[in-house]
Amino acid sequence: MPETPSLARIDADLLNQLMEKVSEFGSTGDGGVDRPVLTDAHKAARDWFRAELTARGYTVLVDAIGNLFGRIDLAGPDAPLVMIGSHLDSQPKGGRFDGAYGVMAALAAVESFRKGTEAPRCNYVIADWMNEEGARFQPSLLGSSVFAGLLDLDWALARRDRDGKSVGEELVRTGYKGTDAAPRPDLYLEIHIEGDSKMETAGARIAPFLRHWGALKVRIEVTGEQNHTGPTPMEDRKDAVLGAAHIIAELRRLADVAEDTLFTSVARVDISPNSPNIVPGKAILFCELRAPEQAMLDWSEASLRAALPELAARARTTAEIVSVDRRPAGKFDPRLAMLTERAADDFGLPKMQLDTIGGHDAVAVNAILPALVIAVPSVGGVIHRNDEYTSPEDLAAGGDVLTDMVRRIDRAGGDLDLALGANA
Amino acid sequence: MPETPSLARIDADLLNQLMEKVSEFGSTGDGGVDRPVLTDAHKAARDWFRAELTARGYTVLVDAIGNLFGRIDLAGPDAPLVMIGSHLDSQPKGGRFDGAYGVMAALAAVESFRKGTEAPRCNYVIADWMNEEGARFQPSLLGSSVFAGLLDLDWALARRDRDGKSVGEELVRTGYKGTDAAPRPDLYLEIHIEGDSKMETAGARIAPFLRHWGALKVRIEVTGEQNHTGPTPMEDRKDAVLGAAHIIAELRRLADVAEDTLFTSVARVDISPNSPNIVPGKAILFCELRAPEQAMLDWSEASLRAALPELAARARTTAEIVSVDRRPAGKFDPRLAMLTERAADDFGLPKMQLDTIGGHDAVAVNAILPALVIAVPSVGGVIHRNDEYTSPEDLAAGGDVLTDMVRRIDRAGGDLDLALGANA
Numbered sequence: 066m067p068e069t070p071s072l073a074r075i076d077a078d079l080l081n082q083l084m085e086k087v088s089e090f091g092s093t094g095d096g097g098v099d100r101p102v103l104t105d106a107h108k109a110a111r112d113w114f115r116a117e118l119t120a121r122g123y124t125v126l127v128d129a130i131g132n133l134f135g136r137i138d139l140a141g142p143d144a145p146l147v148m149i150g151s152h153l154d155s156q157p158k159g160g161r162f163d164g165a166y167g168v169m170a171a172l173a174a175v176e177s178f179r180k181g182t183e184a185p186r187c188n189y190v191i192a193d194w195m196n197e198e199g200a201r202f203q204p205s206l207l208g209s210s211v212f213a214g215l216l217d218l219d220w221a222l223a224r225r226d227r228d229g230k231s232v233g234e235e236l237v238r239t240g241y242k243g244t245d246a247a248p249r250p251d252l253y254l255e256i257h258i259e260g261d262s263k264m265e266t267a268g269a270r271i272a273p274f275l276r277h278w279g280a281l282k283v284r285i286e287v288t289g290e291q292n293h294t295g296p297t298p299m300e301d302r303k304d305a306v307l308g309a310a311h312i313i314a315e316l317r318r319l320a321d322v323a324e325d326t327l328f329t330s331v332a333r334v335d336i337s338p339n340s341p342n343i344v345p346g347k348a349i350l351f352c353e354l355r356a357p358e359q360a361m362l363d364w365s366e367a368s369l370r371a372a373l374p375e376l377a378a379r380a381r382t383t384a385e386i387v388s389v390d391r392r393p394a395g396k397f398d399p400r401l402a403m404l405t406e407r408a409a410d411d412f413g414l415p416k417m418q419l420d421t422i423g424g425h426d427a428v429a430v431n432a433i434l435p436a437l438v439i440a441v442p443s444v445g446g447v448i449h450r451n452d453e454y455t456s457p458e459d460l461a462a463g464g465d466v467l468t469d470m471v472r473r474i475d476r477a478g479g480d481l482d483l484a485l486g487a488n489a
Numbered sequence: 490m491p492e493t494p495s496l497a498r499i500d501a502d503l504l505n506q507l508m509e510k511v512s513e514f515g516s517t518g519d520g521g522v523d524r525p526v527l528t529d530a531h532k533a534a535r536d537w538f539r540a541e542l543t544a545r546g547y548t549v550l551v552d553a554i555g556n557l558f559g560r561i562d563l564a565g566p567d568a569p570l571v572m573i574g575s576h577l578d579s580q581p582k583g584g585r586f587d588g589a590y591g592v593m594a595a596l597a598a599v600e601s602f603r604k605g606t607e608a609p610r611c612n613y614v615i616a617d618w619m620n621e622e623g624a625r626f627q628p629s630l631l632g633s634s635v636f637a638g639l640l641d642l643d644w645a646l647a648r649r650d651r652d653g654k655s656v657g658e659e660l661v662r663t664g665y666k667g668t669d670a671a672p673r674p675d676l677y678l679e680i681h682i683e684g685d686s687k688m689e690t691a692g693a694r695i696a697p698f699l700r701h702w703g704a705l706k707v708r709i710e711v712t713g714e715q716n717h718t719g720p721t722p723m724e725d726r727k728d729a730v731l732g733a734a735h736i737i738a739e740l741r742r743l744a745d746v747a748e749d750t751l752f753t754s755v756a757r758v759d760i761s762p763n764s765p766n767i768v769p770g771k772a773i774l775f776c777e778l779r780a781p782e783q784a785m786l787d788w789s790e791a792s793l794r795a796a797l798p799e800l801a802a803r804a805r806t807t808a809e810i811v812s813v814d815r816r817p818a819g820k821f822d823p824r825l826a827m828l829t830e831r832a833a834d835d836f837g838l839p840k841m842q843l844d845t846i847g848g849h850d851a852v853a854v855n856a857i858l859p860a861l862v863i864a865v866p867s868v869g870g871v872i873h874r875n876d877e878y879t880s881p882e883d884l885a886a887g888g889d890v891l892t893d894m895v896r897r898i899d900r901a902g903g904d905l906d907l908a909l910g911a912n913a
Contacts, residue, residue, distance in 0.1 A: 116735065199766070200764070205764070226731075238910065260717065260719070260720055261720040261721075277700075278719075282765065293753075293847065293873075294752070294754040294756050294777050294779075295702075295779065295846040295847040296684060296685045296846045296847060296870075297752075298752075299741075299744050299745070299751075299752055304741075304754065304756075306737060306755055306756065306758060307733070307738070307741050307755075308736060309737075310733070310734035310735075310737035310738045311734075311738060313730060313731060313733075313734035314731070314734045314738065317723075317728075317731055317804075320723050321723070328718070328719075328721075328723055329723075329733075330718040330726075330728065330768060331730055331734075331771055332718050332728075332763075332764060332765055332766060332767055332768060333760070333763045333765045334730060334758065334760060334762055335763075335765070336757070336758060339756075339757045339758070339759075340756060340757055341706065341756055341757045341775040342756060342777065343756055344754060344756060345756055346759075351659065351765035353718050353766065355718075355719065382739075404494075414582075422719040422720045423717060423719030424719070424721055429760060446720075448717060449717060
């Protein structure tokens with residue numbers, strides 16, 4: 066029986082310093098940050114981080130969709146490449162841990178590991194993905210999806226915000242319209258606050274995400290006929306908002322009757338003309354359907370499509386699905402999840418298994434690489450708000466697990482099967 | 490059996506000339522007019538009309554809310570006072586008949602009657618009400634409602650348009666912030682294009698409005714809890730848009746099951762934050778309930794209030810009625826309606842009976858005086874658009890009925906019962 070090798074830990078002081086520093090960019094003064102993608106605050110955070118990478122000997126690369134990478138070759142040009150990262154953009158008036166923690170922990174983990182290691186066997190790249198949040202430009206996960214070949218580059222560059230500014234224009238303005246080829250790593254790790262209270266409730270401090278839920282983002286256009294709300298007889302009205310109401314209620318009903326887990330929502334409705342005394346002629350519904358299993362997503366989409374004509378007809382309107390953005394449900398690499406659990410056990414950290422429902426860049430990357438998201442708890446499950454909070458102890462515990470996973474993967478020369486066996 | 494007196498007719502040439510002239514103010518060049526209240530175009534129309542009144546011997550009065558009156562005393566200071574009028578303001582890019590016809594026909598009717606009459610027994614006042622349309626300043630019927638004591642003068646003067654300009658400021662700017670006491674007439678007549686196609690369909694050329702529908706304008710605030718659409722479990726969601734959907738469907742259901750006529754609508758919904766991936770925390774519904782009978786309005790309001798808590802609770806939200814603007818349902822003076830029908834019969838004009846659903850100044854005035862709106866057809870029921878059209882023949886036919894009603898009322902010394910008897 067081989068001697069248990071000593072665990073690698075993160076430099077908690079370095080992690081704290083990096084977290085303090087990155088939280089200055091876009092600080093709202095009340096604990097949160099307001100750092101939507103490609104704003105001046107976001108650019109400032111990236112400029113600082115880029116300089117930090119350079120100062121530490123990393124080669125900075127920026128690809129055509131504005132993903133920022135810091136690469137350090139510790140083991141020669143042909144060694145396996147391990148990528149770790151997350152994102153520096155935030156929701157408008159968001160929290161300071163969502164995304165930023167993953168990027169800071171990635172750098173601190175690699176820095177901590179390399180300082181305690183004689184002969185690294187892998188090379189490393191830290192990733193800061195462009196537009197994870199999707200608040201300013203839709204869809205979210207834009208940079209990582211282009212990286213993974215899930216979205217077309219030109220299409221992504223042409224996305225526009227409410228003011229009509231395109232991603233491409235804002236990349237140029239902020240200095241992140243790069244020309245470097247993106248690195249092609251062998252696996253990808255991401256650490257992130259949970260965004261739910263399941264871990265807190267269970268007393269867990271580490272949780273690998275086993276599955277990423279699939280999502281259908283469906284845009285439905287309901288068309289009625291614009292008319293005065295006064296004289297138009299009820300039986301002649303073609304009320305787009307009434308049609309929308311029937312669809313909204315039905316989407317909730319689908320979630321309630323589904324035989325397996327299904328989440329549904331209609332969270333945005335654009336009504337035209339949205340005037341109190343004009344029967345609405347048009348309503349556009351932004352629907353989401355989410356499920357951990359693809360079969361359930363398929364069922365929900367088929368059910369919605371089947372019900373739509375009758376729901377719309379109840380209000381004498383028509384309804385058309387004008388776009389569907391599909392994120393297939395899937396599983397993260399189970400070997401990476403097992404490595405996470407072993408590290409947690411070795412540190413004596415209570416662990417649990419989770420799924421991720423919201424998007425993470427790792428979901429996009431998982432389409433082409435073994436990938437994993439590791440979660441640490443968020444107090445009260447709060448996310449996307451100024452009071453989003455994870456204690457320094459939990460940040461460091463997550464950082465320890467990440468750093469020790471780096472050690473295990475590195476010692477196995479990037480071979481995950483070997484890493485599991487060698488550390489068994 | 491008394492000899493049938495000869496009918497009084499309108500001077501159709503005068504009416505046509507007045508219509509041609511008034512249509513120049515704010516003309517859009519395509520048949521319509523753009524003459525919203527207290528704009529330069531509206532001021533120009535009023536300035537012209539005021540000069541026209543003065544030139545014809547009328548005393549011009551402007552009250553504190555900017556209603557413009559032209560009074561002519563034909564029968565000494567103590568004679569009954571008959572008011573006839575409508576409004577010179579238009580919807581933005583509206584039609585040239587809505588409102589203006591009623592004012593021009595009023596003047597032409599009094600002028601035509603007085604020229605053919607030896608000893609008038611009544612005095613007359615032509616009214617041009619301030620802000621009937623309510624497009625620029627809400628609510629509509631502002632001047633006539635202050636006149637009738639339904640709205641407070643200072644509150645009305647403080648209404649602001651989208652640019653922040655107040656009614657009071659714009660009255661001063663256009664020269665219509667008057668200091669005259671409004672005349673106190675004994676009855677009020679208004680002639681107006683229909684704004685629906687019922688008369689055209691029925692082949693009717695004259696229709697008194699028997700009832701004015703009441704309206705409840707109800708603002709409902711649905712409160713849920715803002716949350717991410719991803720991780721939040723369905724059973725924990727408090728979705729304000731889902732709560733709104735149940736209320737929207739129920740309001741329609743009330744109209745469908747009501748035992749008497751009820752129109753309902755939710756035509757504007759303000760959703761917060763209205764972002765595709767955030768469970769909406771707030772939705773404000775702008776509801777209208779309209780009915781010809783006050784009892785039905787009362788039933789609909791009681792039904793809505795009773796249903797609201799359960800509807801909101803279905804989405805784990807709460808719903809609160811934050812404001813109710815009430816326009817009571819009512820009946821116009823039936824004697825005036827009968828006089829209209831007799832005149833129509835005597836001219837051989839096909840007639841019908843209508844209700845008015847939209848607002849008219851006569852609805853406000855009817856709160857304190859015997860009042861009536863007389864309708865003439867509008868081609869295709871078009872109103873508030875440049876292609877709003879009523880033929881010169883129909884304008885003149887309506888003018889004839891109005892003029893002969895003036896004769897009947899005048900001959901009876903303003904006594905409506907006598908007018909009906911004397912002309913039986």
